[in-house]
Amino acid sequence: MSRSRYRIVEPQAPHFMTFTVLEWLPVFTRPDTVQILLEAFTYRQQNRGVRLYGYVILENHLHCILQSPDLEKQVKNWKSYTARQVIDYLQARNSKQLLAKLAYYKKGYKTDREYQLWEEGSHPQWIQNEAMLVEKLEYIHNNPVKRGYVDQPEHWRYSSARNYLGMAGLISVYTQWWTQG
Numbered sequence: 001m002s003r004s005r006y007r008i009v010e011p012q013a014p015h016f017m018t019f020t021v022l023e024w025l026p027v028f029t030r031p032d033t034v035q036i037l038l039e040a041f042t043y044r045q046q047n048r049g050v051r052l053y054g055y056v057i058l059e060n061h062l063h064c065i066l067q068s069p070d071l072e073k074q075v076k077n078w079k080s081y082t083a084r085q086v087i088d089y090l091q092a093r094n095s096k097q098l099l100a101k102l103a104y105y106k107k108g109y110k111t112d113r114e115y116q117l118w119e120e121g122s123h124p125q126w127i128q129n130e131a132m133l134v135e136k137l138e139y140i141h142n143n144p145v146k147r148g149y150v151d152q153p154e155h156w157r158y159s160s161a162r163n164y165l166g167m168a169g170l171i172s173v174y175t176q177w178w179t180q181g
Contacts, residue, residue, distance in 0.1 A: 009126040014053055014067040016136040017122040019079065023105045025098065026059040027086060027117065034158050036085045037062065038171050040078055050074050051174040054137045056144065057158035063140045065127060067174075075122055083117035130177070137164070 153161035
């Protein structure tokens with residue numbers, strides 16, 4: 001039985017998702033750890049048929065809109081891969097305090113690992129129409145603005161806001177559904 005009340009309703013449709021670091025620990029304050037996430041998104045787009053409509057990465061969580069015929073599997077594999085890569089990165093840099101917290105807050109039943117990076121679940125919300133997609137993208141892109149980190153969504157480096165303004169983003173996102181008008 002799933003631990004979450006959130007479910008992927010229509011596997012073929014886009015879903016808004018949130019991935020949160022365990023106990024909201026600030027792991028993504030380093031460009032290298034963010035790069036791990038970006039590269040994993042790019043790989044899934046190029047090799048696993050995942051559509052990434054938009055994203056924002058903050059210091060302890062990220063929001064994104066994803067679509068894939070096997071979305072649940074792709075999310076599971078993405079989280080597993082990024083967790084392993086980020087933990088390896090932290091170990092290589094001897095980030096003792098952060099690793100100690102990832103070990104301390106790890107769920108007790110996760111006996112197959114020393115650390116846990118991600119909270120369980122992703123709170124998928126089915127995007128049922130274009131208006132909802134626009135609403136979720138605006139939420140995603142305005143997240144750093146609401147937090148007071150930047151004045152304009154496109155000023156946040158780790159976001160797809162630039163992609164929707166016709167500017168180069170750090171990674172590509174699927175924008176073919178959208179028509180500027």
